[in-house]
Amino acid sequence: MSKIGLFYGPTEGNVEKVAKLVAEKIGADLIEVHNVRDIETDVVVQYSNIILGISTLGKHTWSSDNEGNDWDQFLPKMNGIDLKGKKVAIFGLGDHIAYADFFVDAMGELFEVVGKTGATVIGSVSDEGYEFNESRAFVDGKFVGLPIDEDFEEDMTEERVDNWLKIILPEMK
Numbered sequence: 001m002s003k004i005g006l007f008y009g010p011t012e013g014n015v016e017k018v019a020k021l022v023a024e025k026i027g028a029d030l031i032e033v034h035n036v037r038d039i040e041t042d043v044v045v046q047y048s049n050i051i052l053g054i055s056t057l058g059k060h061t062w063s064s065d066n067e068g069n070d071w072d073q074f075l076p077k078m079n080g081i082d083l084k085g086k087k088v089a090i091f092g093l094g095d096h097i098a099y100a101d102f103f104v105d106a107m108g109e110l111f112e113v114v115g116k117t118g119a120t121v122i123g124s125v126s127d128e129g130y131e132f133n134e135s136r137a138f139v140d141g142k143f144v145g146l147p148i149d150e151d152f153e154e155d156m157t158e159e160r161v162d163n164w165l166k167i168i169l170p171e172m173k
């Protein structure tokens with residue numbers, strides 16, 4: 001298996017925590033981890049197997065040019081890049097209690113951008129075990145990636161990650 005590139009943002013929060021957990025489980029020799037704040041898209045295209053990690057921080061942050069949000073800066077750069085033939089898996093941090101109507105929306109937004117790159121998105125997840133009202137990341141009866149709620153379901157994160165890796169790793173050959 002060629003090395004997986006994991007790209008995440010922002011830093012020092014729950015996304016970073018889960019990115020580290022994913023990397024630890026896959027093993028340092030098989031994965032390289034990058035913060036989207038530190039790279040340009042030419043780094044992303046070097047990998048055949050890609051994992052993206054994002055959090056939802058409120059609709060208003062998407063249209064602002066808030067410099068504190070790493071994905072706000074990076075996502076527009078991904079428009080138009082070519083990821084044909086590559087596999088992409090996405091995980092998204094959210095809060096299913098306070099934001100039940102917008103649960104992990106940013107993961108859905110990222111999925112839409114990745115869809116235009118020609119990549120094959122893998123690692124969709126059933127809504128079984130999740131409670132929410134609406135989510136932009138819920139498409140055709142499934143989540144487009146792995147939702148994680150570190151605010152209210154921290155104890156479920158490890159099992160969710162383990163189950164997800166069982167799905168995506170065999171596809172990342």
Ligand SMILES: Cc1cc2nc3c(=O)[nH]c(=O)nc-3n(C[C@H](O)[C@H](O)[C@H](O)COP(=O)(O)O)c2cc1C
Nearest residue numbers: 013014015055056057058093094095099102103104
């Ligand atoms: C201002 C703000 C807005 C948020 N908006 C949403 C939201 O719309 N949907 C959601 O699922 N979670 C939302 N959350 C919850 C975060 O996504 C969640 O706490 C996540 O773990 C943060 O990860 P991070 O610290 O790595 O950014 C919001 C949190 C904050 C602070």
